[in-house]
Each structure stands twice: as C-alpha cells, then as structure tokens.
Amino acid sequence: MEKNCQEVDLRKVAVIGCGFVGSASAFALMQSGLFSEMVLIDADMDRAEGEAMDISHGMPFSRPMKIYAGDYDDIVDAAIIIITAGANQKPDETRLDLVHKNVGIFKMIIPKIKERNCKGILLIVSNPVDILTYAALKIGDFPESKVIGSGTVLDTSRLKYQIGEYLGVDSRSVHAFIIGEHGDSEIAAWSSANVSGVPMRNFYEMKGKHKYEKATANIADTVRNSAYEIIEKKKATYYGIAMSVRRICEAIVRDEKSILPVSSPMHGEYGISDVVLSMPAIVGKNGLEEHMPIELNGDEIKALRESAETLKEVLRNIEF
Known part of the structure; x- marks a missing residue:
C-alpha cells in the first residue's frame, strides 16, 4: 500500500x-x-x-x-x-x-x-x-x-587519528580532510590541514618532525589501506563506520551546521561535474546545505580530478 x-x-x-x-x-x-x-x-x-x-x-x-x-x-x-x-x-x-x-x-x-x-x-x-x-x-x-x-567521514577520522598519534596531540585538535572517492583514489588535503590553527608543516617542525613529505605520505598510505588491513585481519569493518553514521545523524538531528566530508554531487567545483564524491560540506537538519571550499594546491586539485574520473569511468558502465 x-x-x-x-x-x-x-x-x-x-x-x-x-x-x-x-x-x-x-x-x-x-x-x-x-x-x-x-x-x-x-x-x-x-x-x-x-x-x-x-x-x-x-x-x-x-x-x-x-x-x-x-x-x-x-x-x-x-x-x-x-x-x-x-x-x-x-x-x-x-x-x-x-x-x-x-x-x-x-x-x-x-x-x-x-x-x-x-x-x-x-x-x-x-x-x-x-x-x-x-x-x-x-x-x-x-x-x-x-x-x-557517508563519504570520507570515516577516512577523515582515520587521518585525524593517525596524525594525532604521530604528533602526540589530541586527534580532536587536528583539522584535516580526506577528499574525493571513498576508496583507492582518495586524497589527503594537506594544504588546508592544521592543528588548532597552526599549519600542519609548521606544527611538524615545532614537534621536531622534519621529514614532512615522507611522514605525511606514510600517514596517507596508512589511511588509504586501513580498510584492507582490517578486512584481512577480521573479515569486515564496522565499528568505525558506525561511529561515523552516528556523527552524521547527530549533525542532522541537532541542526549543528557541522562541516563534514560527505559524498554529494559536484557541479563545477574544481572543474568537476556529473559525479558524486566527498568534499567538506555544511550538514544540518535540511541535509546537505552547501559545499565549503578549502585550500588545495595544484597537485591536490589534479588528484581530485583524477579521482572524479575514476568514478566516472565506473558510472559509464552502469545503467540506471
């Protein structure tokens, strides 16, 4: 009925x-x-x-x-x-x-x-x-x-956790995003990453971590491969994503206007359209309210476009 x-x-x-x-x-x-x-x-x-x-x-x-x-x-x-x-x-x-x-x-x-x-x-x-x-x-x-x-909300949480562990700070003070596909072509947006307002590279130096590029690349790889490692060890992942679901629901029900990297359609941002992927967006009682632009360098924008093309290639083979 x-x-x-x-x-x-x-x-x-x-x-x-x-x-x-x-x-x-x-x-x-x-x-x-x-x-x-x-x-x-x-x-x-x-x-x-x-x-x-x-x-x-x-x-x-x-x-x-x-x-x-x-x-x-x-x-x-x-x-x-x-x-x-x-x-x-x-x-x-x-x-x-x-x-x-x-x-x-x-x-x-x-x-x-x-x-x-x-x-x-x-x-x-x-x-x-x-x-x-x-x-x-x-x-x-x-x-x-x-x-x-749910997009890269979990991937972003994994990124914050890994950065917090490496730098010895509360992961809740880390502000950074994984963007693009929730998958192998995801991008860690280091250009806009910071710890309580201090640019990430500067904070690394403050903590005596001087091999910034190598360290950040290792962290990004760890995040990208986390699901595969967990699945290999316990056959499935579910606790992390469950907490991510809870967080998204909280933002909606409480109308928090929280900025979360959820998956949504792109309409020309960064030269990308007709595909769904994750970018930071304001989430509240009406759902997704608007995308929030973040600072990306040339390499990150290129990688984001490549991530979008990876998804588009899959979509070309699907009939809806």
Missing part, C-alpha cells in the same frame, strides 16, 4: 540492512540518545528481529527507545533513512568491485522508498558509497540535499 508522509518524526530513524555495518550503526545510535524510535529492515526478517531484540535488551542501561523490525511502510515518517544494505567487501576486493552487485540491490530498495513519498534524509552507507549515492539520486529522483553519502 502506498503511503504519503508530509512530516517527519525527528526522533525516528530507519536502518535498511542489518549486516555488520547496519547492526553496529543501530547499536551506536541506540547509545547516542538522538532517537526515541528505530526500525530495522532486512531481506532476512529473522535477522532484523534478532538484532532489534538483542539491542533492546540493553535498554535498562541506556535511554528509553522503541526498537523493532519492520518493513518499508514503517519508514515513511523517519527523519533519517540509513541504507547499509549490500554485499560485503571481501579480502582483495576493492570497493569498486562491489558496484554491479550493489547497484542491483539499490534498484530494488530505492523505488520502495520513492513510492512511499518519504520526506526524510537518505544517508547512504553501502559501498562503493559514491557510486551508490549517485545511484540513489538517479533511481529515486530525490532532491540532492536530501541524499547524503
């Missing part, structure tokens, strides 16, 4: 896909206190029911919240609809290898959301996130501001 939703419940969230990432995200959101109602949806209804039961049993140690397994009719008034459904990334498999399998899954999911005229914000987490955010926009014909990919 088709339902129409004119208003959303700011205290309600939906999670579509109850695998490792979906269930970890649901658990993180339960602990956040941001929502009072959460519906879990999965092709395997038993899995969704089991996750809802398991998380609900921790309610006496947290804030009151209604958590249950449901179907697509239960999402019409959700403020945020989080999509984590898709095939898992396997060892030695890149995020882009997943594209055809997961676009096929999105061709089943997105129309079900579209036909119910949901007004909530879609948060795409499934990989490859840039391609699937593009797919959600094309298949569903949603307003661009209402479809956000």
Whole structure:
C-alpha cells in the first residue's frame, strides 16, 4: 500500500540492512540518545528481529527507545533513512568491485522508498558509497540535499587519528580532510590541514618532525589501506563506520551546521561535474546545505580530478 508522509518524526530513524555495518550503526545510535524510535529492515526478517531484540535488551542501561523490525511502510515518517544494505567487501576486493552487485540491490530498495513519498534524509552507507549515492539520486529522483553519502567521514577520522598519534596531540585538535572517492583514489588535503590553527608543516617542525613529505605520505598510505588491513585481519569493518553514521545523524538531528566530508554531487567545483564524491560540506537538519571550499594546491586539485574520473569511468558502465 502506498503511503504519503508530509512530516517527519525527528526522533525516528530507519536502518535498511542489518549486516555488520547496519547492526553496529543501530547499536551506536541506540547509545547516542538522538532517537526515541528505530526500525530495522532486512531481506532476512529473522535477522532484523534478532538484532532489534538483542539491542533492546540493553535498554535498562541506556535511554528509553522503541526498537523493532519492520518493513518499508514503517519508514515513511523517519527523519533519517540509513541504507547499509549490500554485499560485503571481501579480502582483495576493492570497493569498486562491489558496484554491479550493489547497484542491483539499490534498484530494488530505492523505488520502495520513492513510492512511499518519504520526506526524510537518505544517508547512504553501502559501498562503493559514491557510486551508490549517485545511484540513489538517479533511481529515486530525490532532491540532492536530501541524499547524503557517508563519504570520507570515516577516512577523515582515520587521518585525524593517525596524525594525532604521530604528533602526540589530541586527534580532536587536528583539522584535516580526506577528499574525493571513498576508496583507492582518495586524497589527503594537506594544504588546508592544521592543528588548532597552526599549519600542519609548521606544527611538524615545532614537534621536531622534519621529514614532512615522507611522514605525511606514510600517514596517507596508512589511511588509504586501513580498510584492507582490517578486512584481512577480521573479515569486515564496522565499528568505525558506525561511529561515523552516528556523527552524521547527530549533525542532522541537532541542526549543528557541522562541516563534514560527505559524498554529494559536484557541479563545477574544481572543474568537476556529473559525479558524486566527498568534499567538506555544511550538514544540518535540511541535509546537505552547501559545499565549503578549502585550500588545495595544484597537485591536490589534479588528484581530485583524477579521482572524479575514476568514478566516472565506473558510472559509464552502469545503467540506471
């Protein structure tokens, strides 16, 4: 039955896909206190029911919240609809290898959301996130501001963590972004990076770290390969992305106007268009409000354009 939703419940969230990432995200959101109602949806209804039961049993140690397994009719008034459904990334498999399998899954999911005229914000987490955010926009014909990919929010967190560890400072005082594809062609934007306002190169020198180019290149490589290393060791990554999902939801529900490197369409910025990738943007209750320009040098702009072309090449082989 088709339902129409004119208003959303700011205290309600939906999670579509109850695998490792979906269930970890649901658990993180339960602990956040941001929502009072959460519906879990999965092709395997038993899995969704089991996750809802398991998380609900921790309610006496947290804030009151209604958590249950449901179907697509239960999402019409959700403020945020989080999509984590898709095939898992396997060892030695890149995020882009997943594209055809997961676009096929999105061709089943997105129309079900579209036909119910949901007004909530879609948060795409499934990989490859840039391609699937593009797919959600094309298949569903949603307003661009209402479809956000988790993008490089996790990669940026990994970058801040690694810089903090290397320099011996609180990672929350590190201001730096990973931009471009959430994947192998991502770029660490060192030109705009700083520690509490001190340019990164200057802070390195203050800490007695004089091999700046080598150190930053090593950190960027570590961040780029983090997912592969984790997958090799434990077969999947889910805690880091769950915390990233929580952070994005927090910015939306609390209308924080936070600047996060989420995945969204480009319209000529840095000479890039007709592709979805990650750049810093203001995120609030209306979704993505606007991109925030950051300082990039010539090499970084070139790498960003190459990252965009990598994604475009994949898109050329997909029918939406």
